[in-house]
Amino acid sequence: MIVFVRTGAIAPGKGVEAWAFAHKAAAYWKKNFKQELQLLRPIGGNPNRIAWSTRYSNLAAFEATTGKAMQDKKYLELLVTAGPLFIPGGIHDALWATA
Numbered sequence: 692m693i694v695f696v697r698t699g700a701i702a703p704g705k706g707v708e709a710w711a712f713a714h715k716a717a718a719y720w721k722k723n724f725k726q727e728l729q730l731l732r733p734i735g736g737n738p739n740r741i742a743w744s745t746r747y748s749n750l751a752a753f754e755a756t757t758g759k760a761m762q763d764k765k766y767l768e769l770l771v772t773a774g775p776l777f778i779p780g781g782i783h784d785a786l787w788a789t790a
Contacts, residue, residue: 692789700781709776
C-alpha cells in the first residue's frame with residue numbers, strides 16, 4: 692500500500708479560505724479521480740497547516756491517478772486559485788509505503 696501526503700503551510704490571514712479550498716479540492720478529486728482525499732489538521736506544532744492524504748494499492752495506481760490529474764485542465768485551474776492561500780515553497784509531498 693502506498694500513502695501519499697501533501698502538506699501546505701497556510702499564508703497569514705488565509706486560514707478560512709485555505710480550508711475552503713482544501714474541501715473543494717478534495718471533493719473535486721473524489722468526483723473526478725474516484726479517490727478519497729482525507730483532510731488533516733495538526734494537533735501540535737504549527738497550527739497553520741493543512742494536509743491531504745490518500746492511499747493507493749501500488750505505485751502504478753498512484754502514477755495513473757496523478758498522471759490523469761496533471762492532464763485535467765479544470766483541476767489545474769483549481770490549483771492555481773490556491774497560490775495566494777499558501778506560503779511560497781510551503782507545499783511538500785511525501786510517499787510512504789505501509790509496513
